[in-house]
Amino acid sequence: MKELLLNLRSPFLTFQLEDHYFLFDGGRAVLLEVTSIIYDIANSLPLYQVQSGDHFEFPTHQLLQKYTEEELNTAFQELHSFNQNGLLKYKGRIYEVYNQVYSLPEDQAAPSALWLNISHDCNMRCTYCYAEGGEYHHTKGMMSVETAKTCIDYWFEHANRSSERYDVTFFGGEPLLNQEVLFFAVDYINRLMKQIGGKYSIRLQQTELY
Helix, strand or coil: CCCCEECCCCCCEEEEEECCEHHHHHCCCCEEECHHHHHHHHCCCCCCCCCCCCEECCCCHHCCCCHHHHHHHHHHHHHHHHHHHHCCCCCHHHHHHHHHHCCCHHHCCCCEEEEEEEEEECCCCCCCCCCCCCCCCCEEECCCCHHCCCCCHHHHHCCCCCCCCCEEEEEECCCHHHHHHHHHHHHHHHHHHHHHCEEEEEEEEECCCC
């Protein structure tokens, strides 16, 4: 099978509605209807593991159990062409569009709120959940301390210093399943707030208190 590499930078979601398959490119906020084979290939990609500029090789073993090599080669070529033309290629293109449409004065544009999705898992796993039990139609996973620190540092560096109060939300899945990162983040944000004399509030889902 011919080897093709994708330049992956954008988070994405997939979903199915009856016999129709869709791929949402989070980097550009573009929703595409795709074929079932492209849908299955997309579901084999590592949603939040890719880093800017990374290339990913397809895990073809499982896909070959459902499709022929010829079908996969054709689909890979199509997806590779889509990728070269922008699909899943841009990490934050949507923010450029947003800033053009909703431009704000510089003193109002800085964020005062931080949302951290620290757990792609949930102990409840309700069948009606929009996040499909916290997995968001992909695989279980937990945010690492390193990733949490990177997010917090970026937020703190760009936060609006004129805010009277900052808002921090721990989200999931069930964030309390990732207590290591939760406790680290609270302690780290406390130390950062002391530097500027700031106050902040926390919002948290609480189904796993013990």
